Amino acid sequence: MRKLLLLALALLAPATVAAQTFTAPPAASYQSPKQLVDKTPGDGVIRFTVKRGGIAANRDAKLCADYRPRFLYVRADLACPTLAVSPPPVIEPPVVVEPPVVVVPPVASDVDAALFANGEAAIQNRVIGFGFSARGNIGTLYNVPAPFRTDVATGLRRLGILADKDDVTLQGRAIGGFTVVVNGVRASNNALAGWSQIAGKFVSPFNWRGSTNGVDVDQVVSLAGKELTLDVGFTNRTRAAVVAGYNWSVDPDQSDLHKTLNRVPSAGTVESVMQNGAGVFYMSTSVAGAYAAYTGYNTPQVLGTRMEVGASRNADDVVQLVFPQMLIQPGETARLRFSLGIR
Structure with a gap:
């Protein structure tokens, strides 16, 4: 069973047939005995023949906006049907209950720690300090900055293990x-x-x-x-x-x-x-x-x-x-x- 699809007629300028000018009379709709093919695939326009008083004329009809091209059609209407458009539903934003923010005070510590741009690291407290090369072993290849203590008495600014001076x-x-x-x-x-x-x-x-x-x-x-x-x-x-x-x-x-x-x-x-x-x-x-x-x-x-x-x-x-x-x-x-x- 062929599906009937509604189309809007966009009647073009009068067509010339047998040396006569023919203007199609008003009509609510036209019924074609066969399927109507999209005139130019993709543009949504179909062509069909209207006969009135023995005179035939070709007519183009533009598809309604809610239809898609490249389909076959059997019926064309002068006007697109009025579609009831429901307003989009109003979606309320979810109610987000923020948990209370618990502020944890920092733990008091006497440990200084730093990761340096050269990939080395150092940690120390009041009594001892350790320096690490970028390879994870003890002893830096480069000088370490303050506040890290080094054996400056013997000219050393690198850090290995420093304790009790x-x-x-x-x-x-x-x-x-x-x-x-x-x-x-x-x-x-x-x-x-x-x-x-x-x-x-x-x-x-x-x-x-x-x-x-x-x-x-x-x-x-x-x-x-x-x-x-x-x-x-x-x-x-x-x-x-x-x-x-x-x-x-x-x-x-x-x-x-x-x-x-x-x-x-x-x-x-x-x-x-x-x-x-x-x-x-x-x-x-x-x-x-x-x-x-x-x-x-x-x-x-x-x-x-x-x-x-x-x-x-x-x-x-x-x-x-x-x-x-x-x-x-x-x-x-x-x-x-x-x-x-x-x-």
């Missing part, structure tokens, strides 16, 4: 850092010792993130008293289980004195006694299976010789805290915690 990493240099081992492949970040193998950056003065051999490393530090605590996560981004190892290395020299008495008082702890009563540097963890080791000056990237509980050496050593290997499944994260500081 003495820098405890050699000449402020970054002989303090870490090594990550993934399936036997080692990568170290000890910048001024010449090792920057793990890409990463600080996302805040307290959080360094990097990645090596398919394992993401997330290092978060906190400072209380003379102790820095490091929480480190290792996330396996590969499709297979990996065996990961980790150790931290520090050369605990004073600014002008290089030898220290390095000893292991208990499992998971290594101490370095400073000369002239400057204090004791230590690294310690409660992770089962962790042990202390030592290696030579400026060789923090190698795995050193294990030191058993009770052992001691008076030497210019790099001391290490070595963690047991971790089996990490795909997508899983292994975490460990340790601390270092001065007492």
Whole structure:
């Protein structure tokens, strides 16, 4: 059954047929016995023939505005139907109840922290300060600005570990850092010792993130008293289980004195006694299976010789805290915690 569509006639100028001028008489509508085709597809105009008194004339009709071109039509009207147009509904804006604003006063803290434009970071409190290279290891490559304290008495404006007026990493240099081992492949970040193998950056003065051999490393530090605590996560981004190892290395020299008495008082702890009563540097963890080791000056990237509980050496050593290997499944994260500081 052919669908009837309403059209408005837009009668053009009189057409000439058989040498006669014919004007179509008024009519409410015309019915075509066949479908009417859009005259020029897309313009909404159709052509049909009107017969009156035996005389035929072609007429064009414009589609009503609410119809679409390229359709077939069987009926044409002189006027478009009047369409009842309903006003658009009024949509009230939703009533939003704002929750009360709770103003939390800042927590009082004596910790200064900054992330510098060169990618390095520093944190300090009233008694100790730590500087970090952009690789996440202890010791800045560049001078640090105020308010961070440095060993200016010996001309040092870089920052390693500064406590009680003495820098405890050699000449402020970054002989303090870490090594990550993934399936036997080692990568170290000890910048001024010449090792920057793990890409990463600080996302805040307290959080360094990097990645090596398919394992993401997330290092978060906190400072209380003379102790820095490091929480480190290792996330396996590969499709297979990996065996990961980790150790931290520090050369605990004073600014002008290089030898220290390095000893292991208990499992998971290594101490370095400073000369002239400057204090004791230590690294310690409660992770089962962790042990202390030592290696030579400026060789923090190698795995050193294990030191058993009770052992001691008076030497210019790099001391290490070595963690047991971790089996990490795909997508899983292994975490460990340790601390270092001065007492």
